[in-house]
Amino acid sequence: MAAPVWQSTCVEAADPYGRQQHTRPTRLGATGRLASTPIDGDDEDLLGSSSDDLLGGNDLLGGGADLLGGNDLRRGNNLLGGDDLLGIGALGPPRNSGGDVDPLAGLGAKTKIKAADGGTPAKNDNANDPHIGLWTEDVYPSAESCRACHPKQYEEWSVSSHAYASVSPMFHRFEQAMTDLTQGTVGSFCVRCHSPVATQLKIPRTVSMLDQPAVAREGVTCISCHRINEHYWRSNGDRRIEPGDIHAPVGRGGDGQALYAALASAKEHKLKTDPSQTGPGQKIHNGSYFFEPLTNSDVCVSCHQVAVHPGIWLEVVHGQYRAGPAAKRGATCQDCHMGAVPGKDLGYEHCHVAELSGKRYGEPKKHSNHTFWGPGYSIAHPGIFPHNPKAKKYSPRQWLTFDDRAGWGTKEFEDNVPAGMTFPEPWTEADDRIDARKIIDENLVKVHAKRGVAAMTLEAAAHISDPVFYTTPQIGSPLKIGYRVDNASDGHNLPTGSLGAQPQLWLNAALIDPSGRRVWETGYLDSNADLADMNSVDVAQGRIPRDKGLFNLQTKFLINNVRGTDREVPLPLNFSLDQLVFLRPGAVPVSVLNHPPLIRMEAHSIAPLDHRIAEYTIPASAFSMPGTYRLSVRMRSRTEPMYLMRMVGATPDMMRRMNENMIDICRSSFTFEVR
Incomplete structure (x- = not known):
């Protein structure tokens, strides 16, 4: 019998959040390259455009251009395979601080409870205990509980990178890869920052976020x-949330x-x-306490200055800030990332701090924006x-099975549902969709x-300057x-953040001749949507030329324990190609080298208030006719590279x-005459 239509179009149902203990390590090939599958099959047009004019159908300066050639990436085989979601903890049932069996033990088990309407039993995906939500609320209140008094702060936070930290599908895929490569010895290193409540609840890592x-x-x-009362400094995410219900004091x-x-x-x-x-x-919480780190940049340091074992810095934001001009003039992280204007130290909005019974309460005060301005964006199901x-x-x-x-649920779709099309529960009825x-x-x-x-x-x-x-x-x-690229911020480098294999920030420039043809380009993408550098499979296979002039501010981790000269690797982890089953310490003091032996971080970012010149040589073949030429440029930002x-x-x-x-930012065009 043919599979229902929804099964072939909704790959999110495969659950990108599946968690496993670990798997056998995968080895690189003899060449040291990682296997890959092209995202689309278009070899000719590097930007997926059917027109030679970069400013035509896929305008370099426009938005919404499909870099992947218009092909639907949801088709094809499921890359996830069958994730084991049994939720069996490797160390047995976790225990709470009182020594009793943790009520969250076995959280991942698939159990059945009777449906609320007394009908068909429904799967309880949250726990064996249907009251577990009440228990956690009494110990670790949800942001939704805070929303009653602080709706503005909640709305800002709800779309922030902080709120995204635990539901990011890329985080879970990356953390699983780290666990696999280290045979589980990486422990809770990643999740401590991304889900501090789950860490404190000792939820087994095999339990899916879902x-x-x-x-x-x-x-x-x-x-x-707002429920921590100790300053943990550079502790790689370690912190203790004070347990207590919504009435307990807050910082x-x-x-x-x-x-x-x-x-x-x-x-x-x-x-x-x-x-009672x-x-x-x-x-409402019945009291509060002053917590000084909330007033300065110290509260950010435990998660934004992180060293991976055995001593190479992964998160360097706080270190860059402490060494930069902003810190010297007394500006804090909050001034730029929680102020009134995204990324700029231009003061704060003033508004009421709370609402009581739906009415604004008190006098307007300085408001710290809880969107936490930053360059990240979501790839999770909406x-x-x-x-x-x-x-x-x-x-x-259930949301993962909804094909947005x-x-x-749109009028156009619901008015034209194909006869015989089936939907998964609970989307069988049009009203629910x-x-x-x-x-x-x-x-x-x-x-x-x-x-x-x-x-x-x-x-x-x-x-970015004019050319x-x-x-x-x-x-x-x-x-x-040449283009002059300036970091106008005095806070930290451009870019900053996690400096392993991400983020990517690069220049995409193109030359359009008088006939409207694109005759030269740099910063283009290959058929896998990778930059045309040494991580491009297309470049390695000779399908496209290497982008020799690529201006990419992405920082790379380099190793030289394979053979020959340094090689780029996408993971900031000192694992061997002849995989050992543990993270080994460095053979020499990393405090002397400032990086582990045979591993180093090659930074390309621009320091605060500094600049760099992106220089290019456009070949003579691009200038074949007299007339008006146009140089178009933009800077592109992507939080993860495709090869990773x-x-x-x-x-x-x-x-x-x-x-x-x-x-895409800093978009501009410049015309000039050629005779």
Whole structure:
């Protein structure tokens, strides 16, 4: 019998969040290259355009160009295979601090509970105990509980990279690869920053994110910063969240006077300050404490200055900031990343800090924006991220089976559903698909808005000059040009963040001749959507030329323990090709070398307030006729390179979303005459 249509179009249902203990290590081939599968089959047009004019159908300066040749990446084989989601912890049932069996033990088990309507039993994906959500809320309150009093902060946070940290499918694929390569000895190194509540709950790593309590899926949630009372400095994500229900005190950076004024008139405002209080009313924390790190950059350091074993820095943001001009003049991370203008130290918005019974309370005060301005963007299913209370109507697993790309729930789709088409539960009824589409559309608006401010954050730092001509443009002669690329930010390098194999930030420039043909380009992508450098399979196989003039600010980890000269590798991890089953320490003191033996980090980023010149030589063959030529340029930002995504087993849909949401900034064109 033919498979239902939805099965062939909805690969997200394969669950990119599947977790395993570890698998046998995979070896590189004799050449040291990683195997790959082309994303599309278009060998001719490097940008997937059917026109030679870069500014034509796929305008270099326009948006929405499909870099992947228009092919649907969701088709083809499932790259994930059959993930084992049994949820069996390697070390037995975890225990809580009191020594009792942790109620989250066996969280990943697939159990059946009776449906609420008494009908067909439904799968309980969250736990054996259907009350586990209540238990976690009493110990680690969800951001949704904070939303009652702080709706503005919640809406900002819900689309932030902090909120995305635990639901990022790329994070889970990467973390699984790290676990496989180290035979599990990497432990909780990654998840400590990405899901501090899950770490503290001792949830076995074999449990899919989809099956974890909501507060664990919230990543760096409210209590991750506002329920800690010790400063952990450079601790690689280690921190202790103080357990307690919504009424327990929270850390603050201000004076807290508004809270205590509200508590003094709790009855008037119908506030519930104690769990014993019943009846209607708004729950509120019954106190607060001043936590100084919230007022400066210290609160960021434990997750944004991280060294991977055995001593090479992966996250270097805080170190760059401490050594830069911004720190010297007294600016904090919050001033640029939580201020009124994305990426710029231009002050803060002023607004009411809370709402009580739906009404704004107190006097307007300095407001720290909880979007945490940054260059990241989501590739998760829009039913799962951004966090949306309305989306709780369906489980994360159910959302993964909703084919948002096929248009489910839209009028056009529902008016033309093919006869005999079947849908998975709970999408069998059109009304359910229509209701889900409303949530999807609402989330997509937020995702696109977040992508917009991500571009603003990047453009606050990156500036590109008009082209500088080192030689005179002439027919039949090569032309040497240069672009000055400035890091206008005084906070940290451009780019910064995780400096292993990501992010990618590069220049894409092209020359259009008088007839409208694209006659030269740099910063183009191959058929796998990789840059045409040494990580390109197409370049290695001779299908396309190497981009010799590529200006790429991506930092690379280099090793020289294979043979010959240094080689780029996509993982910041000292694993051997003859895989050992543990992370071995360095043979010499890394404090002396500042990096492990045979491994080094080759930085290409631009220091604060510094610049670099991107120089190019356009061949004489590009100037075959007199007339007006046009040079177009843009800077492109992508949080993950394709070769890394393939290596960690990303799904085609993940890679497609990564490229669809690629950010283009500093776009400009310059015309000149050639005689």
